Amino acid sequence: MPFKPRRVCNCGNRVWAGELCPCQIKRKAENDRRRPNASDRGYDSRWSKARRTFLDKHPDCAMCGKPAVVVDHKTPHRGDRTKFWDKGNWQPLCTHHHNSTKQSLERSK
Template sequence: MPTKPPRICSCGKITPANVLCLCERRRKAETDKRRPSAHDRGYDSHWKQARRAFLDKHPSCAMCGKPAVVVDHKTPHRGDKAKFWDKTNWQSLCAHHHNSTKQSQERKQ
């Protein structure tokens, strides 16, 4: 079975694929300290109800058609409550596409 080759971290160290370098872990930890909780970002019981209703109406991933488990904001809301609750900005995604494809698209924006 083929394996991914090692990669070079931004600090210059060679690290195994899919493993965070120590500097990357520190950076992530610092970012996580500053980030508000999910509840503070609007993902509360009202969101859970709306998410469940949306997934019931749109059960397939918008990218591949597999069963969806995530309601994603097509355009990041960045704390804007109007964008957050705009259902035309929502799409159903499978975990794979939400956690990989969509995240890499958002990093480019």
């Protein structure tokens, strides 16, 4: 049965492909503690209503055409309220493309 080989983390540990190294788990936990909660970042009841309205008008994923469930900000708003509410900066995405393809694109910039 084929399997992917282990990879070497930046810290030097060897971990199986698809798994996180203990240093990565620790770093993620630290970042999560510092990150403001969703409502502090603007994702409140007003956003929920705007999101529903947008998805009613744009029901298909912009990348694959499957049903969209996420309203994504094309350009990350990074707390900028003007960018956050700019509907020209919104796009409908399915969960797969929001959580994988879009995240990879943002990390590579």
